Amino acid sequence: MSEFYEGMAEIFEVELSAITSEFELHSGEAAWDSLAIVSTIALVDDCFNVMLDGKALGGCQTIADIENLIEAAKKG
Amino acid sequence: MSIKKTIAKIKDIAMYLPPVVLSNFELSKIYPEWPSEKIYDKTGINERRIAGKDQTAGDLAFEAATRLFYQGQIASQDVDFIILCTQAPDYILPTTACIIQDRLGISRHAGALDINLGCSGFVYGLSLAKGLIETGAARCVLLLTADTYSKYINPMDKSVRTLFGDAAAATAIVATDAECEKIGPFVFGTDGSGAKNLIVEAGMYRVPKSAETSKELTDDSGNVRSRNNLYMNGAEVMAFSLKEVPKAADALLLKAEMTKEDIDFFVLHQANKFMLEALRKKMKVPTEKLPIFVDDCGNTVSSTIPIALFKLHQQGRLKSGHKLMLIGFGVGYSWAACLLNF
Numbered sequence: 001m002s003e004f005y006e007g008m009a010e011i012f013e014v015e016l017s018a019i020t021s022e023f024e025l026h027s028g029e030a031a032w033d034s035l036a037i038v039s040t041i042a043l044v045d046d047c048f049n050v051m052l053d054g055k056a057l058g059g060c061q062t063i064a065d066i067e068n069l070i071e072a073a074k075k076g
Numbered sequence: 077m078s079i080k081k082t083i084a085k086i087k088d089i090a091m092y093l094p095p096v097v098l099s100n101f102e103l104s105k106i107y108p109e110w111p112s113e114k115i116y117d118k119t120g121i122n123e124r125r126i127a128g129k130d131q132t133a134g135d136l137a138f139e140a141a142t143r144l145f146y147q148g149q150i151a152s153q154d155v156d157f158i159i160l161c162t163q164a165p166d167y168i169l170p171t172t173a174c175i176i177q178d179r180l181g182i183s184r185h186a187g188a189l190d191i192n193l194g195c196s197g198f199v200y201g202l203s204l205a206k207g208l209i210e211t212g213a214a215r216c217v218l219l220l221t222a223d224t225y226s227k228y229i230n231p232m233d234k235s236v237r238t239l240f241g242d243a244a245a246a247t248a249i250v251a252t253d254a255e256c257e258k259i260g261p262f263v264f265g266t267d268g269s270g271a272k273n274l275i276v277e278a279g280m281y282r283v284p285k286s287a288e289t290s291k292e293l294t295d296d297s298g299n300v301r302s303r304n305n306l307y308m309n310g311a312e313v314m315a316f317s318l319k320e321v322p323k324a325a326d327a328l329l330l331k332a333e334m335t336k337e338d339i340d341f342f343v344l345h346q347a348n349k350f351m352l353e354a355l356r357k358k359m360k361v362p363t364e365k366l367p368i369f370v371d372d373c374g375n376t377v378s379s380t381i382p383i384a385l386f387k388l389h390q391q392g393r394l395k396s397g398h399k400l401m402l403i404g405f406g407v408g409y410s411w412a413a414c415l416l417n418f
Contacts, residue, residue, distance in 0.1 A: 031297075035118060052315075
């Protein structure tokens with residue numbers, strides 16, 4: 001999971017320690033915008049070899065929501 | 077005894093960028109939430125070139141072809157077929173390639189046609205040129221790629237305005253006698269279900285331009301556009317590219333009975349740095365084998381691959397005997413890959 005958290009910290013331009021399951025995607029200075037979503041699709045594909053849906057990602061509120069999408073995608 | 081046959085090869089390439097520069101600095105003044113460094117960091121693009129108000133894709137193609145002839149490897153009278161790949165033709169009709177035949181003083185016995193493809197267009201153009209030459213239908217194909225996406229882009233849509241630039245390239249493909257194939261094999265792919273994700277919806281017959289289609293709307297990311305403008309669903313296009321491009325590369329290697337290690341350069345459609353690095357990681361290709369040339373021109377649609385080839389050659393990085401894999405992918409969805417023996 002750490003590689004994923006490192007990537008999310010980079011996307012949101014925050015310290016790695018700030019990234020937890022509870023991290024609010026809409027709270028930081030960097031918005032949960034189209035660029036962040038595109039970056040997350042590539043990151044998740046790289047870390048977990050699963051492709052997330054852009055629309056579903058757009059609806060996520062926290063990192064935990066993304067993790068749930070990843071788990072669901074893994075089960076296929 | 078080996079048998080020589082007529083095969084197609086790339087003889088020379090030229091490129092043209094229009095003079096107007098759109099820099100990250102200018103863009104960051106319009107989109108304060110995206111400073112210049114952030115735009116560069118994500119896209120790898122410092123500036124893009126924009127066609128003048130009266131400058132069409134046909135004009136850009138004309139300039140690129142003029143440069144090609146000036147380089148001296150082929151002359152206009154050698155050309156017996158013109159293929160122009162563009163999604164911004166001069167007119168609905170006639171065919172822009174026909175107008176270019178006259179402007180360039182190319183023989184009236186030459187064939188000419190336009191093909192409407194975007195980022196996959198150069199590889200498709202090569203496949204057509206190869207077919208024409210190796211069946212004996214033509215001896216010297218002028219493959220022009222030219223686009224002016226800037227004319228479709230809403231100035232307040234940073235999702236596409238930061239990425240796309242206008243440009244043209246001219247590639248001469250000629251008949252030669254050789255023992256081994258210089259262009260090919262090819263693999264192709266199409267998935268029209270992705271049409272809606274990269275589209276200029278209004279302006280033709282399915283959705284004619286109207287007051288309604290001109291209405292500007294702001295999306296969730298703060299980008300403004302109307303249905304007359306270029307729309308790109310970045311997330312979907314990224315997902316499509318990550319899914320199909322590595323598969324196309326593997327299929328081509330299988331077809332050619334080669335391995336990744338046999339390839340000296342993977343010249344992919346130069347979408348932007350971020351996408352190319354994601355693809356490079358997924359394809360497990362070392363950095364030096366997957367060149368990125370978007371810094372001074374951005375994503376120039378069907379011209380990115382010939383421009384990358386031109387720059388690789390200019391930098392002296394291409395050596396005789398090198399094997400290259402070209403992969404074009406994008407709007408359609410459409411994709412194609414081929415090998416090139418340099």
